[in-house]
Amino acid sequence: MEKRALRPAGRRLSAKTLALYILVVFGLLAVFGLFFLPLWKLVEVAFQEEGRLSFGILQEQLTDPKTLKVIWDTLYINILSSFFATVIGVVMAYFVAYADIRGKKLIHYALLLPLIIPGYIITLAWMQFFAKSGFVASLVQSLVPNAVMPDIYSYWGIIFVFSVTKYPLIYTLTLSTFRKISTDMELAAAISGCNKIKTFFKVTLPMSLSGVANGLLLVFISCLDNFGTVAFLGIPARITVLSTDIYQSIISFTGNGFGEAAAKSVILGVIGVVSSLVLWRVAKMFQTMQTDLEDLSPRFFLGRRKILVEGLMWLAIFIINFVPLLTLIVTGFMKGIGGGYGLDNMTLDNFIFVFSNDKSFNAIKNSIFLGISTAVICVILGTIVAYLMVRRPSILIRVVESVISVPYSIPGIILGLALILTWASPLPIINRTIYATVFMLLVSYVVRFTSLQIRNSTTGVLQTDISMEEAAEICGATTFRKWTSVIIPLIFPATASGMGLVFLNALTELTTSSLLWSAGSETLGVVIYNYTSAGYTTSACALSTVVCVIILVLVLLYQGVSAVLRRKLGRNES
Amino acid sequence: MSTEIQNIVMDFNGFKALNNISLKIQDGEFIAILGPSGCGKTTLLRLLAGFNHPTSGEIKIGDQVVANRDYVLPPNERFISMVFQSYALWPHMSVRKNVAFPIKNSRFVSPEIRSNCDRRVQELIDMVGLTGMEKRLPAQLSGGQRQRVALARALAVNPDLLLMDEPLSNLDTELRVEMRQEIKALHQKTRVTVVYVTHDQSEALALADRIVVMNHGQIEQVGTPQEIYGHPETAFVAKFVGRSNLISGTWEGDAFLPAGSSARWDGSQIAPVFRENGQYPVKPEHLKVTHGGTDGVRAEIYEIEYQGVEVRMMLRSCAGQETLEVRYRGTESYQVGDEVVLTL
Numbered sequence: 012m013e014k015r016a017l018r019p020a021g022r023r024l025s026a027k028t029l030a031l032y033i034l035v036v037f038g039l040l041a042v043f044g045l046f047f048l049p050l051w052k053l054v055e056v057a058f059q060e061e062g063r064l065s066f067g068i069l070q071e072q073l074t075d076p077k078t079l080k081v082i083w084d085t086l087y088i089n090i091l092s093s094f095f096a097t098v099i100g101v102v103m104a105y106f107v108a109y110a111d112i113r114g115k116k117l118i119h120y121a122l123l124l125p126l127i128i129p130g131y132i133i134t135l136a137w138m139q140f141f142a143k144s145g146f147v148a149s150l151v152q153s154l155v156p157n158a159v160m161p162d163i164y165s166y167w168g169i170i171f172v173f174s175v176t177k178y179p180l181i182y183t184l185t186l187s188t189f190r191k192i193s194t195d196m197e198l199a200a201a202i203s204g205c206n207k208i209k210t211f212f213k214v215t216l217p218m219s220l221s222g223v224a225n226g227l228l229l230v231f232i233s234c235l236d237n238f239g240t241v242a243f244l245g246i247p248a249r250i251t252v253l254s255t256d257i258y259q260s261i262i263s264f265t266g267n268g269f270g271e272a273a274a275k276s277v278i279l280g281v282i283g284v285v286s287s288l289v290l291w292r293v294a295k296m297f298q299t300m301q302t303d304l305e306d307l308s309p310r311f312f313l314g315r316r317k318i319l320v321e322g323l324m325w326l327a328i329f330i331i332n333f334v335p336l337l338t339l340i341v342t343g344f345m346k347g348i349g350g351g352y353g354l355d356n357m358t359l360d361n362f363i364f365v366f367s368n369d370k371s372f373n374a375i376k377n378s379i380f381l382g383i384s385t386a387v388i389c390v391i392l393g394t395i396v397a398y399l400m401v402r403r404p405s406i407l408i409r410v411v412e413s414v415i416s417v418p419y420s421i422p423g424i425i426l427g428l429a430l431i432l433t434w435a436s437p438l439p440i441i442n443r444t445i446y447a448t449v450f451m452l453l454v455s456y457v458v459r460f461t462s463l464q465i466r467n468s469t470t471g472v473l474q475t476d477i478s479m480e481e482a483a484e485i486c487g488a489t490t491f492r493k494w495t496s497v498i499i500p501l502i503f504p505a506t507a508s509g510m511g512l513v514f515l516n517a518l519t520e521l522t523t524s525s526l527l528w529s530a531g532s533e534t535l536g537v538v539i540y541n542y543t544s545a546g547y548t549t550s551a552c553a554l555s556t557v558v559c560v561i562i563l564v565l566v567l568l569y570q571g572v573s574a575v576l577r578r579k580l581g582r583n584e585s
Numbered sequence: 586m587s588t589e590i591q592n593i594v595m596d597f598n599g600f601k602a603l604n605n606i607s608l609k610i611q612d613g614e615f616i617a618i619l620g621p622s623g624c625g626k627t628t629l630l631r632l633l634a635g636f637n638h639p640t641s642g643e644i645k646i647g648d649q650v651v652a653n654r655d656y657v658l659p660p661n662e663r664f665i666s667m668v669f670q671s672y673a674l675w676p677h678m679s680v681r682k683n684v685a686f687p688i689k690n691s692r693f694v695s696p697e698i699r700s701n702c703d704r705r706v707q708e709l710i711d712m713v714g715l716t717g718m719e720k721r722l723p724a725q726l727s728g729g730q731r732q733r734v735a736l737a738r739a740l741a742v743n744p745d746l747l748l749m750d751e752p753l754s755n756l757d758t759e760l761r762v763e764m765r766q767e768i769k770a771l772h773q774k775t776r777v778t779v780v781y782v783t784h785d786q787s788e789a790l791a792l793a794d795r796i797v798v799m800n801h802g803q804i805e806q807v808g809t810p811q812e813i814y815g816h817p818e819t820a821f822v823a824k825f826v827g828r829s830n831l832i833s834g835t836w837e838g839d840a841f842l843p844a845g846s847s848a849r850w851d852g853s854q855i856a857p858v859f860r861e862n863g864q865y866p867v868k869p870e871h872l873k874v875t876h877g878g879t880d881g882v883r884a885e886i887y888e889i890e891y892q893g894v895e896v897r898m899m900l901r902s903c904a905g906q907e908t909l910e911v912r913y914r915g916t917e918s919y920q921v922g923d924e925v926v927l928t929l
Contacts, residue, residue, distance in 0.1 A: 484661050485748075496686070579677075
């Protein structure tokens with residue numbers, strides 16, 4: 012056989028390797044341009060006055076009592092929300108992990124509902140729940156005349172909605188930590204003379220603190236990132252937090268709006284980074300030895316109180332997760348607010364409107380297009396990065412991954428501003444701009460959600476032993492065949508769930524879209540937000556109901572596909 | 586087709602995993618590479634497969650150079666196959682699809698095998714005794730059955746060279762002996778050239794035509810199982826294969842005089858390296874234990890372990906305080922602390 016079949020081992024330059032190098036360089040430039048440059052621009056705007064480095068704008072902001080009030084409100088709301096979310100999450104996790112309650116799986120999924128329904132839709136639902144002349148109000152008033160519903164457009168309203176939408180973050184992390192605490196540890200405490208309560212406070216809780224701290228960090232960051240809830244509830248009540256403040260600075264177009272917004276973004280970013288570092292340290296401090304295996308068997312038996320506990324849990328889930336959504340759906344069918352809840356006030360007009368109105372129909376089309384194209388681009392980009400990270404680890408790929416992960420971990424409003432600053436001016440060479448088109452939104456979603464896909468694809472690649480690939484090579488498969496016959500089928504489950512998540516996130520994105528949308532490129536989130544703030548409550552509710560149905564279909568589809576896959580593959584090869 | 590490894594060096598950031606390895610493998614031969622973990626045996630196998638490329642040296646399969654310091658031929662362009670330690674069966678493919686994969690993808694497979702793919706696959710599945718399980722997925726098979734699928738897949742294309750990476754290490758003891766027999770039978774039937782990596786000397790001794798003992802990235806000795814076991818050429822081989830005791834003493838020509846004794850042991854078969862070091866290798870089962878006398882090595886028992894068929898004794902020699910191991914099959918009973926004399 013002749014020599015040409017030999018592949019260079021990296022010491023001699025051939026045309027093929029040269030092409031590869033050029034590809035790598037272009038790829039790196041693209042990654043840095045897309046993911047890093049916008050944030051650099053933002054910092055530049057925040058720290059530059061008349062072309063020179065300056066802390067002027069930042070200083071101005073930090074001495075302005077209005078901004079200080081905003082920072083204080085942000086911290087106040089976030090800390091209290093994190094606290095209450097933690098209480099709900101830990102209690103629920105404790106019972107689901109350890110008690111012998113029935114229907115655990117169902118309870119588990121019901122508890123996760125706020126993770127898949129976008130926060131602003133849940134907020135809209137609670138707005139209907141607490142509406143002055145709403146269904147719940149009339150129900151309460153028929154029992155207690157002259158009863159007044161609490162005002163949801165308030166600090167406590169925001170804290171309440173945050174608590175009931177963010178607790179799943181604490182719940183999931185604590186649940187797996189609880190399950191990983193070895194039963195023997197608790198038995199050892201019992202043997203040493205501890206009762207149930209003492210065991211919980213002396214053993215279980217200290218060992219789960221790292222999980223709780225990690226969850227707390229996620230809740231805090233997620234509240235900082237939030238725009239929908241605080242915009243829906245805070246703006247009418249003149250309560251401003253950093254994300255809404257930045258939003259208002261950008262859209263006000265007065266004075267140095269972008270400069271101010273950039274400076275505030277830096278403040279928001281710093282708060283995010285500092286709180287992450289602190290909580291990360293705390294979580295590390297509490298890191299304890301645990302078994303890696305999750306123990307799913309119940310650890311305490313409620314006996315006769317079982318029905319009571321089950322009843323209370325379902326009641327809580329029902330009130331927190333289902334009643335507001337039902338109110339939302341009912342409102343979507345109403346002719347007019349205040350017209351009563353009889354069948355005579357019910358209509359399909361809102362839904363007909365939602366599908367016939369240019370804005371909302373555009374939004375449905377755009378969001379589905381954006382969801383699909385974002386998911387496709389992210390799955391390709393994310394899987395390539397994930398594969399290289401696992402199989403060809405190098406400093407370069409670690410840097411690339413870190414750069415890509417930043418836009419996902421910073422608040423969306425900061426990313427939105429950064430993208431405006433970068434993309435508003437025409438692109439070089441082609442001298443045109445995609446700003447104010449649907450492609451601007453596509454870029455922003457790809458920049459934001461690629462990191463999410465990388466995480467899921469990484470799980471997929473890690474679960475696939477390298478010998479699977481080596482076996483394919485040994486059996487004569489070319490690189491192409493290796494990917495199509497072995498790698499893609501094997502990483503499919505994890506990759507597909509990543510794709511589903513990206514689709515869901517892109518479909519319902521509000522924060523960056525609220526800054527980047529324009530006439531013709533409306534998205535679902537933007538139109539629901541606009542309807543709500545303009546007072547078209549019934550239309551907003553109808554459109555939200557449509558979104559919930561899309562999400563439900565997607566989730567059922569996902570469950571169906573993964574059930575089929577599980578059955579097809581049988582047990583995992585161990 | 587013979588395989589030739591010449592002066593291979595494998596350097597991982599300053600750590601020499603392979604240090605100047607040369608080896609010639611004849612067509613149809615069964616070679617076992619034996620050594621402790623970290624000795625470089627798996628690295629050598631992966632070089633033959635084409636997963637890694639050597640720092641220097643050359644590998645030739647037939648007339649073709651497949652790897653040297655500048656070039657490496659990728660695995661899919663070599664006519665080889667491999668049985669992995671983890672079997673590496675693709676969990677999403679049935680037994681039949683796993684076995685058919687190399688036939689459909691290898692560019693070297695003979696036209697008659699390729700055009701009769703289905704028949705060939707069935708033939709292999711029958712050969713490894715999995716008839717009736719063609720449609721099962723790997724997850725629905727036991728460990729031994731997965732091993733058989735891996736074997737069938739590796740043999741499907743009739744490769745120039747079959748690599749096996751500790752293929753039996755994931756099986757329990759009984760199954761391991763059974764599969765050892767089957768591998769041996771399959772080799773005799775197919776006469777495929779095999780390079781078999783293992784750390785288990787009984788596998789190497791049972792299966793191989795020749796054994797290559799490796800340690801610290803170097804070849805210690807190459808030889809038939811009888812040569813390796815019976816006539817070790819280095820201290821490492823003596824200790825690793827057969828757990829030989831190295832008794833110190835002085836050499837007078839072909840005669841060995843153990844330290845502190847009047848015995849003269851015949852050493853005409855002992856390799857030069859032991860003569861130079863004043864040592865004499867003896868296997869634990871070749872030492873006899875007696876009470877008293879002066880014609881042997883005097884030693885004190887410090888540990889006794891009853892093992893059914895024999896008694897394993899650990900002793901300390903009185904002359905040099907060396908640790909010695911004896912497998913005693915006699916009927917006399919000994920106690921810890923007894924002083925005994927060891928003879929050949």
